[in-house]
Amino acid sequence: MSDLGKVDRAFFDEYIYPNLGADRDDVSLAPQHGVDFGVIETGGRAIALATDPVFVMPSLGFDRAAWFAFHILMSDVAVSGIPPTHLSVDLNLPAEITDEQFATVWETMDEEARELGVSIVTGHTGRYAGCNYPMVGGGTALAVGDPGDLVRPDGARSGQKVLITKGPAIEATGLLSIQFEEILDLEDDVMAAAKDRFYDMSPVKDALVASAAGPVTAMHDATEGGIYGGLHEIARAGGVRIDVERDAIPVLDGVPETCAAFDIDPWISISEGTLLLTVEEEGAADVLAALESEGVPAAIVGETSEGEGVHFDGEAVERPERDPFWAAFEQGMAELEGEQ
CATH class of the missing domain: 3.90.650.10 (PurM-like C-terminal domain)
Structure with a gap:
């Protein structure tokens, strides 16, 4: 594993890829190194989903930091071609964050979610010892739509x-x-x-x-x-x-x-x-x-x-x-x- 940043392909292939839980017929795009999202297909709908850290840099100002944190969470499902629809977010916050700072973060995320038509459907929020900026949790974004609108990450072909x-x-x-x-x-x-x-x-x-x-x-x-x-x-x-x-x-x-x-x-x-x-x-x-x-x-x-x-x-x-x-x-x- 590299000292900083995402794991490389060799690490992924050795440690992660062989250990992905149960095989299910509704998973139409499983994890791959370098691929932004996975896909479940059920009930005639495609559900693209991706999980990323909640990345908050207070030095940017909490409003800008929250804008960026939200768009990081949306980015990987947006490249599925299906508009983001839902978000689950876990916030493991540093002890020093104030109620006012949290309010700025959360209200900014709410504003951006409303603009994109994204509903925040579940999550977890708390202050904890040992938690530090900028990685203060994680979130899973979903994009639910027509399977015909899905842009697969492996879709490039010769002559394009x-x-x-x-x-x-x-x-x-x-x-x-x-x-x-x-x-x-x-x-x-x-x-x-x-x-x-x-x-x-x-x-x-x-x-x-x-x-x-x-x-x-x-x-x-x-x-x-x-x-x-x-x-x-x-x-x-x-x-x-x-x-x-x-x-x-x-x-x-x-x-x-x-x-x-x-x-x-x-x-x-x-x-x-x-x-x-x-x-x-x-x-x-x-x-x-x-x-x-x-x-x-x-x-x-x-x-x-x-x-x-x-x-x-x-x-x-x-x-x-x-x-x-x-x-x-x-x-x-x-x-x-x-x-x-």
Whole structure:
């Protein structure tokens, strides 16, 4: 197991995959490494579901922290193509959280849930010794809908187009720029742009707009390992090769400068909010137009073919072994503490 971050495929295959409880006929998509969600089919309905940590960073301000925590929970089921419908959430809170701070977190989550039509149906809440920010519990999000609307994570096939929204290192940029604003030596306009990336850190709208607009065959949120990591997971799940033109990918303002300040590679850095898609060729233009009409930066950046792996401008790129964000965050915290 890696020291920080998600387990790698070898660990998953050795310890987790062989031990998944009972086999059931209603499970139509079981756990796989690098796949965002599972699926149950029952009563003529598909239920996509995914579990993630409740990630709350008080330094962002509790309102922003709660917005991000909620959208992390929604992201993995949104890429199923079925709109999120239900949420179960467990909050194991640090002893120091005040009632007022909790109220801000919960009211923000309620507001975001109402906007998406999501009902919070069960959960658990309490303060406990030994619980610390930012991981303060976990939640399971569900998306209940028509099986015909489901976009499977292993649906990429040869001859399809690859689309990317927003570009690399969205999450790394949004979090690092806000957390370490006082120690980052960036021009005022660059800093403002970097901080603006915070509210790009959700792929929910991207996924729902795209799946409603055309024949999307696979979607994946570029979280740990960034764009390289996410594309590798799509390619492996679908059994295809992916070829991408790097210059075709949008790179949003503030990203290059923030990544350079922390000496991290934006292409392998965590990018919650960046959506990676494969789309049938005849519908790619429609999906792109729909995203752009909703103000989502996006581009057709490549295509799938027979083979395996991910290639940028004809050169193979490896799946990253670790995401540089975590070390950059630790570095920033050390520098910040040194300044205080």
